[in-house]
Amino acid sequence: MSDAKGLSRQQMCDRLAMEFEDGWVVNLGIGIPTLCSNYDFGDKQIIFHAENGVIGYGPLTGAGKEDLHLVNAGGQHVTLNPGAAIVHHADSFGLIRSGRIDVTVLGAYEVAENGDFANWKMAGQKGGGIGGAMDLAACAKHVFVAMEQVTRNGRPRLVERCAIPVTAKGVVNLVITNYGLFEITPDGMALREIAPGVSVDEVKAATGCNLLIPSEVPPVKSRS
Amino acid sequence: MPKSKVFASFADAVSDIPDGSVIGFGGFAVVGMPINLYKALAEQGAKRITCVSNGTRGGSTMPSDAPTMEWLIGNDQVSKVICSFTAPTRASQKLVFSEYYEKGLIQAELVPQGTLAERLRAAGAGIPAFYTPAAVGTELAEGRETRVFNGREYLLEEALPLDYAFIRAWQADSFGNLRFRRSQRNFNPLMAMAAKVTVVEVEEDILPSGAIDPDDVHLPGIYVQRMVKVPPPPEGWWPQRPGELAKQEGERSAR
Numbered sequence: 001m002s003d004a005k006g007l008s009r010q011q012m013c014d015r016l017a018m019e020f021e022d023g024w025v026v027n028l029g030i031g032i033p034t035l036c037s038n039y040d041f042g043d044k045q046i047i048f049h050a051e052n053g054v055i056g057y058g059p060l061t062g063a064g065k066e067d068l069h070l071v072n073a074g075g076q077h078v079t080l081n082p083g084a085a086i087v088h089h090a091d092s093f094g095l096i097r098s099g100r101i102d103v104t105v106l107g108a109y110e111v112a113e114n115g116d117f118a119n120w121k122m123a124g125q126k127g128g129g130i131g132g133a134m135d136l137a138a139c140a141k142h143v144f145v146a147m148e149q150v151t152r153n154g155r156p157r158l159v160e161r162c163a164i165p166v167t168a169k170g171v172v173n174l175v176i177t178n179y180g181l182f183e184i185t186p187d188g189m190a191l192r193e194i195a196p197g198v199s200v201d202e203v204k205a206a207t208g209c210n211l212l213i214p215s216e217v218p219p220v221k222s223r224s
Numbered sequence: 225m226p227k228s229k230v231f232a233s234f235a236d237a238v239s240d241i242p243d244g245s246v247i248g249f250g251g252f253a254v255v256g257m258p259i260n261l262y263k264a265l266a267e268q269g270a271k272r273i274t275c276v277s278n279g280t281r282g283g284s285t286m287p288s289d290a291p292t293m294e295w296l297i298g299n300d301q302v303s304k305v306i307c308s309f310t311a312p313t314r315a316s317q318k319l320v321f322s323e324y325y326e327k328g329l330i331q332a333e334l335v336p337q338g339t340l341a342e343r344l345r346a347a348g349a350g351i352p353a354f355y356t357p358a359a360v361g362t363e364l365a366e367g368r369e370t371r372v373f374n375g376r377e378y379l380l381e382e383a384l385p386l387d388y389a390f391i392r393a394w395q396a397d398s399f400g401n402l403r404f405r406r407s408q409r410n411f412n413p414l415m416a417m418a419a420k421v422t423v424v425e426v427e428e429d430i431l432p433s434g435a436i437d438p439d440d441v442h443l444p445g446i447y448v449q450r451m452v453k454v455p456p457p458p459e460g461w462w463p464q465r466p467g468e469l470a471k472q473e474g475e476r477s478a479r
Contacts, residue, residue: 051337052252052253052407053409054406063466063467064465064467066466068285068462068463068464069394069408071252071283071285074253075253075254075285077285086409087409088341088409088412088413088414089341089409089410089411089414090345092338092341093337093338097356121311121363125311126322126326127311127322127325127334128309128310128334129308129309129313130337131278131309132336134336134359135338135358138358165363166362166363167362169360169362
């Protein structure tokens with residue numbers, strides 16, 4: 001991890017998972033976002049969709065119990081919840097494009113204050129890894145991003161404008177980082193909640209764009 | 225009596241694949257990947273192939289020495305790939321593809337995954353082109369035709385027909401009716417429907433025609449021309465449990 005300050009990756013994903021509403025169909029990107037499925041949703045029914053056509057997958061399988069025909073989008077072996085169904089790739093993306101996904105949680109290299117984000121191609125890279133991100137970002141009802149506050153070299157990932165090729169424009173609603181929870185609003189990027197042990201000045205110093213900051217910033221909500 | 229669709233070996237099933245073919249390979253993160261057909265095509269040696277697939281390798285549960293598209297690329301058999309991943313998904317991952325791409329020895333067309341699936345579906349459905357919201361406003365859409373419907377901008381994408389589809393299925397009958405298990409379906413039926421000739425590696429013994437209930441067929445046999453039963457390991461390639469794989473890789477590196 002580039003910066004151990006603030007929230008752990010699981011705490012970051014727990015905070016986003018609290019925003020999922022009962023009955024939502026949720027698509028988790030590979031990497032940090034997969035941790036959202038570890039959250040205890042209690043009585044809420046959350047339906048996890050994977051881009052490879054699995055609707056209603058459950059927890060990861062235990063070692064030695066993997067079903068070799070069944071993986072999630074990250075290639076991890078998962079279980080199926082009661083009521084699960086499986087479709088082929090065109091139908092899987094058909095349901096994405098037609099707006100059946102309530103929220104997608106994706107990783108990112110950069111998120112801009114206008115809701116643009118970039119996650120498929122690093123600076124100077126030849127080729128890229130789009131996977132399902134462009135379809136999901138363009139079509140999900142909500143787009144949440146989970147990423148570290150700064151790069152390995154300490155450069156902010158929250159920026160005025162993306163310097164690398166974008167995945168989609170103006171789509172991000174919420175961003176969780178190890179430093180806090182940020183919301184993209186019509187007026188710009190707002191700091192909504194701050195991680196324990198992190199000061200507002202530290203957040204500002206590690207952010208590459210203007211932030212709307214209320215006089216009192218509440219701490220990041222933890223599992224209740 | 226029509227000619228049997230069941231071939232005795234993978235070598236037989238791919239013997240006539242000509243140079244310059246456009247071949248689609250099913251599979252997603254190892255599951256449903258036509259591992260044995262990759263090997264057969266590497267041995268057959270056809271050149272200037274265009275490979276259509278989700279990515280250029282397979283996934284972490286694939287044994288490191290398993291046949292994948294990387295074998296074909298390393299054999300100088302591939303002139304172009306059309307994929308949703310043309311870069312490693314992890315910084316630590318080294319791809320034969322990347323070496324070739326950086327040296328300009330191979331072309332690549334990077335396509336959003338849903339667009340790739342729909343371009344194949346369109347080819348199999350007699351639709352020459354369609355509009356999608358994916359990739360609008362990105363580098364991929366630069367200089368291309370877009371159109372506004374109901375106030376929203378969409379990007380024109382064309383169908384992607386294939387000469388051959390190489391796929392893997394769980395069950396088959398002798399007519400070529402197929403069933404896939406769990407997430408094995410992924411791109412496999414779409415590749416078959418987009419192709420002139422579909423070659424299938426089948427996991428279970430091929431059943432007599434009619435043994436699969438018509439309501440349970442995932443891909444009708446009219447899309448399937450050639451089938452080969454995957455032999456047990458080590459002759460045939462099968463995905464492995466991650467634990468068993470780690471053990472095998474350990475034994476291999478200890479040797």
